[in-house]
Amino acid sequence: MSVRASLDIGTNSVKLLVLELDQVGGFKVLADEAVVTGLGRGVARSGRLSEAGIEETMAALRTFVVRARALGAMGIRAAGTAALRDAVNRDEFLGRARAEFGLVVAVLSTDEEARLARAVALRELAGLGRDAVFFDVGGGSTELTWFRNGQAVEACSMPLGARVLTELAQVTQPVSADAARRTEEAVLRILGETAAGEQGAVLGKAAEGRPVVAGLGGTATTVVWLLRGERGEPRGDPHGAVVSAGELSHLCEKVGALPLEGVRALPNIDPARADVIYAGMAIIAGILQTYGAEDFHLIDRGLRWGLLLT
Helix, strand or coil, X not given: CEEEEEEEECCCEXXXXXXEECCCCCEEEEEEEEEECCCCCCHHHHCCCCHXXXXXXXXXXXXXXXXXXXXXXXXXXXXXXXXXXHCCCHHHHHHHHHHHHCCCEEECCHHHHHHHHHHHHHHHHCCCCCCEEEEEECCCCEEEEXXXXXXXXXXXXXXXXXXXXXXXXXXCCCCCXXXXXXXXXXXXXXXXXXXXXXXXXXXXXXXXXXXXXXEECHHHHHHHHHHHHHCCCCCCCCCCCEEEHHHHHHHHHHHHCCCHHHHHCCCCCCHXXXXXXXXXXXXXXXXXXXXXXXXXXXXXCCHHHHHHHC
């Protein structure tokens, strides 16, 4: 048995996963935690990580590194995504992470990020039984992977995540009709540009029936938790939940009508995610619309899992 840990340092949040692994590929989850730090806040406009974002993320790393080592992790695999790819001052962050915590943070290319997501998705794909589109809405980008007959046929990164879209479409709470229109138009435009010429663009039209759409990551998980909160249920394990397009549309309307404090007060939400969840849901809605899907399946196995299981 061995204990391994991973850190997913994203545009909006930092996630820790600690697994106890056996010799035949099985595992036991020792910790699976996330905290919203907003590392990429403002990067879309300024091209720089803000001091506040850096400090909040460093505080989260400090807590998570201590926790991982207390659980017996001999090594921690850390990776950064869109915010660290795009920020001109990323070396400042990377240097501090190494000096303060001994972390060597790999800044993943869009291709590397998609490959890891694809590897995790393949572990969960068994049993879906037909063509599928997987998405992972992050803060700075959205990863898309298309499958046919259980095999990945294409993967790409859409340069639009929940925080980036919030900033570019100037989304504030409550969401005005103009902001809602800007958000929808940006999502559908960039989805179209990203898919143009990709093998995956054909998948939704050529598949026998509609493809399965499955979501990974914190945005999709938050949707499941918010819907459970409406029913008076606790968060619980979101893995395997199914969300209909109608439920998502209802939730978008409800969240869009609330002031920011009202969103933060919703049952089961992480208050730090409140300012970007509307845009995140709009991205998911655009994906469902693009592929004519009636629902999406939640697979609670994101980049942090790929870092340890591939």
